Amino acid sequence: MQAFDQPSGAGAPQTAPPLGRAIVVTSGKGGVGKTTTTANVGAALAARGANVVLVDADVGLRNLDIVLGLESRVKFHLLDVLEEKATLDEALVRDKRSETLYLLAAAQTREKEDVDTGQMKALIESLRARFDYVLIDCPAGIEMGFKNAVAGAGHAIVVCTPEVSAVRDADRVVGLLPNDWRPQLIINRLRPGLVKRGKMLSVDDVNGILRLPLLGVIADEPGVIVATNRGEPLALDMGSETGAAYRAIAAKLAGEDVAAPTVRPSGGFFSKLGSLFGGR
Amino acid sequence: MLDFFNRLFNPAPPSSATAKERLRLVLLSDHLSLAPDVVEALKRDLLQVISRYVEIDQAHADVTFEHREGEVAMLASIPITGVRPRLREEPPEPPAAVPPPAPPLEAALTTATVHAPLEAHAVATEPAVKAATPAGPQRRRRRRKASAAKRAAQATVQLGTPAQA
Numbered sequence: 001m002q003a004f005d006q007p008s009g010a011g012a013p014q015t016a017p018p019l020g021r022a023i024v025v026t027s028g029k030g031g032v033g034k035t036t037t038t039a040n041v042g043a044a045l046a047a048r049g050a051n052v053v054l055v056d057a058d059v060g061l062r063n064l065d066i067v068l069g070l071e072s073r074v075k076f077h078l079l080d081v082l083e084e085k086a087t088l089d090e091a092l093v094r095d096k097r098s099e100t101l102y103l104l105a106a107a108q109t110r111e112k113e114d115v116d117t118g119q120m121k122a123l124i125e126s127l128r129a130r131f132d133y134v135l136i137d138c139p140a141g142i143e144m145g146f147k148n149a150v151a152g153a154g155h156a157i158v159v160c161t162p163e164v165s166a167v168r169d170a171d172r173v174v175g176l177l178p179n180d181w182r183p184q185l186i187i188n189r190l191r192p193g194l195v196k197r198g199k200m201l202s203v204d205d206v207n208g209i210l211r212l213p214l215l216g217v218i219a220d221e222p223g224v225i226v227a228t229n230r231g232e233p234l235a236l237d238m239g240s241e242t243g244a245a246y247r248a249i250a251a252k253l254a255g256e257d258v259a260a261p262t263v264r265p266s267g268g269f270f271s272k273l274g275s276l277f278g279g280r
Numbered sequence: 281m282l283d284f285f286n287r288l289f290n291p292a293p294p295s296s297a298t299a300k301e302r303l304r305l306v307l308l309s310d311h312l313s314l315a316p317d318v319v320e321a322l323k324r325d326l327l328q329v330i331s332r333y334v335e336i337d338q339a340h341a342d343v344t345f346e347h348r349e350g351e352v353a354m355l356a357s358i359p360i361t362g363v364r365p366r367l368r369e370e371p372p373e374p375p376a377a378v379p380p381p382a383p384p385l386e387a388a389l390t391t392a393t394v395h396a397p398l399e400a401h402a403v404a405t406e407p408a409v410k411a412a413t414p415a416g417p418q419r420r421r422r423r424r425k426a427s428a429a430k431r432a433a434q435a436t437v438q439l440g441t442p443a444q445a
Contacts, residue, residue, distance in 0.1 A: 164299050164306075171307055175314065198294025205300045209307065 020051070022124050022134040023253075024153035026177075028169030030140030032161045033188040033218070036228060038137040039067045040243075041157070043233035044250035046101035050132040053092065055124070056106035057149035058139040059115055065105045069096060069231020079107040082119045088126070097236060102131070112145035124152025133253075142176055150176075156183035157215060162190055162201035167209055174210065185212035186249065189220035216249035218242060309347040319343065326356060335362035 025038045038054055046052045056064035059079065065071045073093045076086035081104070088104075095101035104127075107114070127134045136153055139145035150156070156177050160170040170185075177183055187203055194200035203217055218224070223242050227234035235246035252258045312319060323343040330336055337359040346353050 164303050167303055168306060168310070172310070195296070198296045201296050201299050201303075205296060209300075209303055 019125075019128040020130070020132045020134055021155055022128050022136065022153045023155040023157055024057075024136040024138050024150050025157045025159060026138035026146065026149065026173055027140065027159045027166065028142060028173035029166045032159050032166050034140075034159050035063050035067050035137050036224065037157070037159050037186055037188060037218075038064060038135050040233045040235040040246040041249055041253070042101060042133070042135045043068075043095070043098065044235035044247045045133050045135075045253065046095070046098040047236060047247070048250055048254060049100065050254065051100045051130070052133045052135065053102040053104060053127050053131045055104045055127070055134060055136045057115075057120075057136050057145065059106045059110055059112045059145060059148075060108065061139065062106040062108045064137050065093070065103060066231060067228055068103060068233065070103050070105075071231075074103075074105040077105045077107040078123070079110050079114060082116065082123060088123075097232075112139065112143070112148065115144075115148045117148050117151045120148045121152040128152075142173060146173075146176070154181070156181050157186055158183045158210070158212060159186050159188050160206060160210065161188050162195070162203075162206055164201075167201070167206055170210055174212065183212055184215040185210060186215050187217045190217055191220045215252055216245055218245050305347065305350075305352055308352050309345060312345050312352070319345070323356075327358065330358060333364060334360045335364065337361050 025034050025041075027034050035056075035058075042052050042054045054064055054068070055078065056062055057078070058064075062077070065074050070093050075093075076091035078091070080086040081088050081091045091104055093103045093105065095103065124134055124136070134152075136149050138149035158170050158174060160166045174183055185207060187206055190203065191200055195202045203214070207214055219242055221242055223234055223237070223240050227237065233246075234240050234243045235250070237243040248258050323341070326343060327336065327338055327341055331338075341356070341358040343354065343356045346355055
C-alpha cells in the first residue's frame with residue numbers, strides 16, 4: 001500500500017493532529033437519501049471550517065460527484081488509488097465552493113467485489129490522518145459494498161425515511177454494525193402534514209422502533225430536489241429551512257449542544273404546498 | 281347494514297398506526313429468526329420447566345415461531361411420555377421462579393395420564409404482541425400501558441391437545 005501524500009489544498013492540515021472521525025452514512029435500503037445526506041452534512045461541516053473528505057463507496061453506481069456538482073472534475077477514483085494507478089492527491093477533488101471540502105469518487109465501471117477490505121481500511125485510516133471528518137457514502141444493501149464501506153469507519157449515521165421498508169432495513173443494518181458504535185439517526189423526507197393526519201409514521205414512531213440517538217430530521221420538500229438538480233448542496237443555502245436543518249446536524253456532530261430537531265407541521269411555504277397536494 | 285354502522289362509528293385506524301403495528305410485528309419475528317442462540321436457550325429453559333411437571337421426549341421436542349395475522353406466536357410441540365408420580369396425589373407447589381400453570385395445563389395432563397404418550401401443543405403468545413393487536417379502542421388503550429419492561433415480564437402459556445391447538 002502506498003503512502004498517501006498530503007493533499008496540496010489549503011484545507012489539509014499540515015501537522016500530524018489526532019485522527020479525524022470516519023463516519024459511514026448507511027441505511028440498508030436504497031433511495032432513502034444517503035448520498036444527499038452525505039453531501040449536505042459534509043458541506044455543512046466544511047462550512048464550519050472543518051476539513052472534510054467525502055468518500056463515495058458505492059462502486060459501480062457513483063453519484064456523490066453529481067450531487068455535489070463535481071462530476072466534470074473527477075479524473076481518478078477510489079480504485080485507482082487502491083490499485084496505485086493514481087496518488088491520493090490526484091484523485092481527491094476539491095469542492096467548487098469550499099476550500100476544506102474534498103471528494104474521493106467511486107469507480108463507475110467496476111464492481112464492489114473489486115475493492116479489498118483491508119486496503120479500504122488502510123485508505124480511510126490515512127484519510128483520517130489528514131481530515132477532521134471522513135464521511136463514507138455507503139451503497140445500499142448489506143453485502144460486500146456495505147462491508148467495505150463500514151470497514152474503516154468508527155461511527156455511523158443511519159438514514160431512514162418514515163416508511164415501513166426503510167425502517168425495517170435500518171433496523172437490520174444497525175444489527176450489523178459493531179455494538180459500541182451507537183449509530184445516530186437522521187430521519188429523511190418527513191412530511192409533517194401527512195404525519196399530522198396520521199398518514200405517515202412520525203419521528204417518534206420511527207425512533208420508538210429504532211431507538212437511536214436522533215441526529216436530525218429533514219423534511220421532504222422541493223428545495224432538496226432543486227438543489228440536487230443544480231448540484232449545489234442545500235446546506236449552503238442560508239435562506240433554506242432544510243439547509244438550516246443540515247447545518248444543525250453538522251453542529252451536533254461537531255459536539256455542539258443543539259436543541260432537539262423539530263419539523264413544524266406548518267413548516268414553510270413549500271411544505272404547506274406539499275401537504276395540499278400530498279396524499280402519497 | 282350493521283357493518284356500515286360499525287364502520288361509521290369505528291373508523292379504521294390511521295394508516296400510520298397500521299404501519300407502526302406491522303413494523304413492530306415484522307421486526308419481532310426478524311429478531312427472533314436472527315437470534316438462533318436466543319431461541320435455543322429459550323427452548324432449553326422451556327423444556328426444563330415443563331419436565332418438572334411431566335416426563336417429556338426432549339429429542340422430539342420442537343419450538344418454532346409463526347408470524348400470523350396480528351401476532352407472532354410461539355409454537356411448542358413437546359411429546360409427553362409420562363407423568364411425575366407426585367402429580368397423581370396433589371397439585372405441586374410451583375417453584376418460585378416459575379409462573380403458576382394456566383388452567384388448561386391441568387386439563388392436558390389429565391388426558392396425558394390416559395393416553396400417554398401424547399403430544400402437547402403449547403401456544404405462548406408474546407404478551408406485547410397480544411396487548412398491541414389493534415382490534416379495537418380497548419386494545420389500543422392497553423397497549424399504551426404496556427411498557428417495554430412489562431412486556432418481557434409475563435408470558436401466557438396455553439397447553440392443550442393437538443386437536444385443541
